[in-house]
Amino acid sequence: MLKETIRADLKEAMKAREKERTSAIRSLLAAIQAEETNGSRHELEDADIVKVIAREIKKRRESAQVYADNGRPELAEAELADVPFLEAYQPQQLSDAELEALLDGVIGTLEAPVGMAQMGAVMKAAQAQAAGQVDGKRLSDAVRARLSS
Incomplete structure (x- = not known):
């Protein structure tokens, strides 16, 4: 399970005294x-953890832009600095x-005029087909470009 992998990586980073990596992984585990x-009051599945990771990366990028x-x-x-670790x-x-x-396949299944x-x-x-394999902004930009042409 992904959560156990993250915890094991935290222990490894702590033993290696990798300060930045330890901090990034701790913040990720706290978010999980x-x-x-x-929200859920149960242990998250790997797919849900991937969503949390994507949200944490997005937060950091947005904060960096504001700064x-x-x-x-x-x-x-x-x-x-945390983003590569996440x-x-x-x-x-x-x-x-x-x-x-992927977009060709999705657009090809639409019944209505595109x-x-x-x-x-x-x-x-x-988004359902990509399952965390593409950033939401990148997907949105690609869909917008594709549908406007």
């Missing part, structure tokens, strides 16, 4: 535990060609 106790916009590049770098627990991300093929009005339907189906 918060999700377990707040950078406000002239605090050192804080932005600190936020982004990305290690995500599934392999889709390449541009794989994303295009246009921006179907963006929600395409996004929902594509």
Whole structure:
């Protein structure tokens, strides 16, 4: 299970005295535990943990952008330093060609004429098929570009 892997990696990072990696993994485990106790009240499955990881990565990137916009590049770098450690627990991300093929398949299944009005339907189906293998913003940009052409 993914949670046990993360815990084992935390122990390994602590033994190796890798301060940044230890901090990133601890914050991830805290987010997982918060999700377990707040929302679901049960132990999360791997698919749910992948969603938590994606949300934590998104938070850090958004925070880094806010810091950078406000002239605090050192804080932005600190936020982004955690991202590679968290990305290690995500599934392999889709390449541009794989994303295009996925969108071709999803759009091909639509019964209605393809246009921006179907963006929600395409996004929902594509997210279900991608299952954490593509960032939401990247998927949204690709769908928007595809439907507007």
